[in-house]
Amino acid sequence: MYAKQRQFDEYFNNTLNRELIEIDGVTEYATFQDQNQNNNKDMSDDKYMIVRKESVLKAGSYVKWRDSMWLVFMEENKTIPTHRQVKIKEMNHVIKWMIGDQICGDGDGYPAYVQNNTLYTLGVATSGQNIWAVNAKFGLYMQDSIEARQVKIGRRIFIGGNVYKILFKDYTARKGIISFLLEEDFINEDKDNVELEIADYYTAINQEEEPEVSGASKEVAITGTSTAKIGSLVKYEAKVSQDGKELQADITDWTIDDTEQVATIVEQSPTGITLRIENNFKKVGSVISIIGKTSDGVFGSESVRIISPY
Template sequence: MGYDDIFKRRMEAKGNSLYDRRMMLKSRSFKNWFDNTLGRELVTIDGVEQYAVFQDQNMNNNKDLSDDKYVMVENESNLKVGSLVVWRKQNWLVFTEEFKTIPTHKQAKIKESNGFIKWLIDGEISGDGQGHPAYIQNQTLYTLGVSTSGNHSWIVNAKMTMYLPKNKETLSIPVGQRVVIGGMVFQVMFKDAVSREGLINYLLEEDFVNHDVDNIELGVANYYGSVNNDEEKTVSNDVSVSIIGDEKAKIGSTLNYRVEIIRDEKPSSEGLVEWTIADTEESVNVIEQTGDFIKIRVINNFQKVGSTVTIIGKTSDGIVASKTIRIISPY
């Protein structure tokens, strides 16, 4: 081996360019920190055993609604949005993976699963009888909180946002599916499998428990059969409902969204009976809302950049429309 070959190998080991050499130095620095930090623990990620480092997240950022964490792993890890992390015998779902400007490692935000969702698939309980780990958050505070029943009566109507890992079984959950959460029954009124890759977002609406068909102790709705709801509403195919507004929102900005309803190919003057904000990161506040529009303000916090918010509207006859918004930097 000649001198030129030896020199070339040494340069490749150190990096062929200034960027490569600095990147290798940065990667070695991270590796040294990762191997020796006190926050490093052995976990499983989607069934694969590996080491990860956990850091606390400031709970003021999400109004103390959940004890979220940051997780850091090596680049070779299989971690991704929607991954299930088992840490200290608890299930955590990966919600947001950060796009690292210096890609020495992977870093993501995780939320602790606070429930298992079960439903029947061909007569068998999903998830091999165990159900699927979910992250569930009460959304009643972010909605008008009422729904019409008949022409004049109004009833309190709780909402939940539910996230499940995206897989063949969870993709099969249809709108209208009933599930048990905390001894109560909720019905899927909206499903979004696109906005957050790896996770499916469901908006749930409170339903009545029917002990003739629901097995509350087992946690499975419609366990003994289907609900025969004589008051089920018929939705016309000649109705189009859209929420109009920006799909990107800068932190600190204020935005207006309006509803557009077309019936029988003609604009309708009616409004919505409900607005709901599916916002697990607590990125926006509702400033004003009527049946025709909703005004929101994005929190002026750079940690909200990359978050996803979904605005959902519902008409009096149960038609649902949505608009997904991504929070971006002001620069």
């Protein structure tokens, strides 16, 4: 173990890809490795980052590297703990919302990673009996914080000049990261500051009360294995109940929260969904969330960790 640690220290002190960075405001050295773009379907320029064991880094940390902000998404459990290795994604948006009459993040908002989930869902919704309407969805990920946890279901947020409404949030599937599922909404210039890209800005400035999203006794449970082997075919069922009585499942919208593009939808129906997990050892340790929505807007979810077949 002592020899192995010396071997890593020699590499870390002399490698060309070591750079001085900031992790949550703390300056330290790290090394970076490129990720093969074939492994993530060219959706993002992810990197592997290596730091010493005593680093302040944790899942959800913000990393400032080469004038860009990155988010630590996943840390590998090293079998020989001479160092720590994580996967990072570059932040591609700054998200702002109102807290009282003030802009969050001391007026600067928060860097976030945004992914277009419409690429992995149907991207449409039914209206009436036979009308289909565009229904784009985004996944949004940022560091778990007190202010981020205060964001309510139903809040509206600007992304790329458009407004999206928060349908679902989760801070348990990925420790240190809070994730949101958003659905396309309409801009309302009476409420939204388009120039600052802050939704419900004038509502907050005028101190109008933010509408609460009404709770429902109807519940959706997604059942199936909590771990899925790479290369496997896995099925999940939806169970819907209200006031303790089981109802017929009526899932109209399935969404896969899948930042690593691990899963492919094979089949989906009002009662369940079948996924194919990519046969790639680099995906081991990834986490996906399966989210189902009923016709009246009630959500259920299940987090799944990707594991080795052995």
